[in-house]
Amino acid sequence: MTPTITAFERSPDGGKGLARDTRVRWALEEVGQPYEVRLVSFGAMKEPAHLALHPFGQIPTYEEGDLALFETGAIVFHIAERHAGLLPDDANARARAITWMFAALNSVEPVILDLFTVKVLEGDKPWRKERQPLAEDRVRNRLGQLSARLGDADWLDGAFSAGDLMMVSVLLRVKASGILDEFPNLAAYVARGEARPAYQRAFAAQLAINAAPAS
Amino acid sequence: MTPTITAFERSPDGGKGLARDTRVRWALEEVGQPYEVRLVSFGAMKEPAHLALHPFGQIPTYEEGDLALFETGAIVFHIAERHAGLLPDDANARARAITWMFAALNSVEPVILDLFTVKVLEGDKPWRKERQPLAEDRVRNRLGQLSARLGDADWLDGAFSAGDLMMVSVLLRVKASGILDEFPNLAAYVARGEARPAYQRAFAAQLAINAAPAS
Numbered sequence: 001m002t003p004t005i006t007a008f009e010r011s012p013d014g015g016k017g018l019a020r021d022t023r024v025r026w027a028l029e030e031v032g033q034p035y036e037v038r039l040v041s042f043g044a045m046k047e048p049a050h051l052a053l054h055p056f057g058q059i060p061t062y063e064e065g066d067l068a069l070f071e072t073g074a075i076v077f078h079i080a081e082r083h084a085g086l087l088p089d090d091a092n093a094r095a096r097a098i099t100w101m102f103a104a105l106n107s108v109e110p111v112i113l114d115l116f117t118v119k120v121l122e123g124d125k126p127w128r129k130e131r132q133p134l135a136e137d138r139v140r141n142r143l144g145q146l147s148a149r150l151g152d153a154d155w156l157d158g159a160f161s162a163g164d165l166m167m168v169s170v171l172l173r174v175k176a177s178g179i180l181d182e183f184p185n186l187a188a189y190v191a192r193g194e195a196r197p198a199y200q201r202a203f204a205a206q207l208a209i210n211a212a213p214a215s
Numbered sequence: 216m217t218p219t220i221t222a223f224e225r226s227p228d229g230g231k232g233l234a235r236d237t238r239v240r241w242a243l244e245e246v247g248q249p250y251e252v253r254l255v256s257f258g259a260m261k262e263p264a265h266l267a268l269h270p271f272g273q274i275p276t277y278e279e280g281d282l283a284l285f286e287t288g289a290i291v292f293h294i295a296e297r298h299a300g301l302l303p304d305d306a307n308a309r310a311r312a313i314t315w316m317f318a319a320l321n322s323v324e325p326v327i328l329d330l331f332t333v334k335v336l337e338g339d340k341p342w343r344k345e346r347q348p349l350a351e352d353r354v355r356n357r358l359g360q361l362s363a364r365l366g367d368a369d370w371l372d373g374a375f376s377a378g379d380l381m382m383v384s385v386l387l388r389v390k391a392s393g394i395l396d397e398f399p400n401l402a403a404y405v406a407r408g409e410a411r412p413a414y415q416r417a418f419a420a421q422l423a424i425n426a427a428p429a430s
Contacts, residue, residue, distance in 0.1 A: 055364035056322050056357065067307045073317035078310050092282045095293050102288035105321040107271050113325055114332065122349065127342035134337065142271065149270035 002034055003064040005075075006053070007206065009039040015210030017203045020072040021060040023169045025205055027076045027162065029198035031083035039209065073105045073166065080162040087162055100156045100163025104170045108146065111138045112173050139179055143171075147183040154192060168193030217249055218279040220290075221268070222421065224254040230425030232418045235287045236275040238384045240417035242291045242377065246298035254424065288320045288381065295377040302377055315371045315378025319385045323361065326353045327388050354394055358386075362398040369407060383408030 005028075007021035021037075028035045044050055046057045053061040054070040061068065062075040069075050077098070080086035087094050114135045118128060146167075150156060155164045171190045174180045181187050193199055220243075222236035236252075243250045259265055261272045268276045269285040276283065277290040284290050292313070295301035302309050329350045333343060361382075365371060370379045386405050389395050396402050408414055 051360075051363075056318075056360050058322075067310060069310055069314050071314045071317040071322065073321055074310065074314035077313060077317070095282060095284055095289065098292060099284050099286045099289035102286040102292070102317075102320065103271075105317065106288055106324065107273075107286065109321065110325040110328055114329065117329065121353075122346070125342070125346070127340070127346065131337070131340070131342065138336075145266075145271050148266075 001065050002036055003028075003062055004036040004038055005063075006038050006040050006050075006059045006061045007209065008059055009041045009044075009209075011206065011210045013210075015207040017206055018173055019059065019206065020169075022202050022206050023072050023166065024060045024062065024075050024079070025202035026165055026169070026199050027079045027086060029201045030165065030196075031079060031085045033079065033083060037205075037209075073101055076162055076166060077101060086165065088159065093158060096157045097161035097163040100161070101166045104163070104166035108142055108167065109170045109173075111135075111142050112170060115139060115174070115177065136177070136179060139174060139177075140182065143174070143179065143183050143186060147186050150185055150189060152185065154189075160196070164189075164193060168199075216280050217251055218243075218277055219251040219253055220278075221253050221255050221265075221274045221276045222424065223274055224256045224424075226421065226425045228425075230422040232421055233388055234274065234421065235384075237417055237421050238287050238381065239275045239277065239290050239294070240420055241380055241384070241414050242294045242301060244413035244416045245380065245411075246294060246300045248294065248298060252420075252424075288316055291377055291381060292316060301380065303374065308373060311372045312376035312378040315376070316381045319378065319381035323357055323382065324385045324388075326350075326357050327385060330354060330389070330392065351392070351394060354389060354392075355397065358389070358394065358398050358401060362401050365400055365404055367400065369404075375411070379404075379408060383414075 005021060005024050008019055011019040013019060040050060040059055051057055053068055060072060060075065061070045069078060087097050118132045118135045122128060156167060168190050171180060171186060175190065180190060220236060220239050223234050226234040228234060255265060255274055266272055268283055275287060275290065276285045284293060302312050333347045333350045337343060371382060383405050386395060386401060390405065395405060
């Protein structure tokens, strides 16, 4: 059965691939699962039909027969569990790969999201100038710890996994800030992720929507 | 094999149960798995021996034979996968329970953590007074969406699951702020979680450590 995901009718990032549907597209491309996309407008996202699928009124969602999921981490995990290619067979290695999924979403992404709060949600506030370096230092601290753990390895724990997919996706959000480049091994790690054919296809698919002329 | 978890030698919350080892203790208690605890000081947490277990220098960790995990979400999921009682048998219901675990950690906890940034990390900054209501409103908005989804149900999706364990644990972090009580169904939901015998045992176990006289 072909799953259907939702994505922004027009992504706020203009097609840079930072909207979370890219993570799900990437996972589906890694495992070779075709999918359908239903585009949702900002208005429709907050209406009852979409809220029934996604209680927080966001994208992506995932529908497959009588299963409906929201929350990117859960969708990627669902895909990784049901297809080969994103989780190791060995039980301990599998548990560690899942650990990196949660680490990306609960230990790394929150400090990065605070930069969005500083720059966008509170971008017009008088404290922005003084608060931004504090938030950036918290990102630096976390990325320094991650950099130390990654070391010279290609991926976080052996072969590429859903954990790397999620961590690379989260780190892409600080690429534009310049902070990622302060950690050359992390910048190279993200570049390795972006170079994967499955990522390239996922990126192109979301760009094709967002690069289209506004209707 | 009895697993060993790590916990604060002295929790910053003084035994209120908000340190993340409580979540792991709760999961272990729900499934009836005995465990050992190794206490770690703030200093030791940042030293190489602990960083080898936990790259971000935090607690809890989980060791079981040759498996070593960090990241609370991953540890609770590992426990839930290997024992009955925290995930439904039905595949779709299981995927939805896992969705709530990720939702707690990536959609609800980050807005709550921002309150910690406002009040503690930046508690002495001149913008605190003006920024706190903004952060509180973001918590309110997210909790309002969660409250609408929960409605009159006892748990988020059928029977109590690891998703509820994680969501209740995250919501406990806003109980003291008074915001939780603005949503009576969420406050009752959290109270139902706290009333579970397994939670009571987990809470008592961490309190026994943190209520002990300082050495």
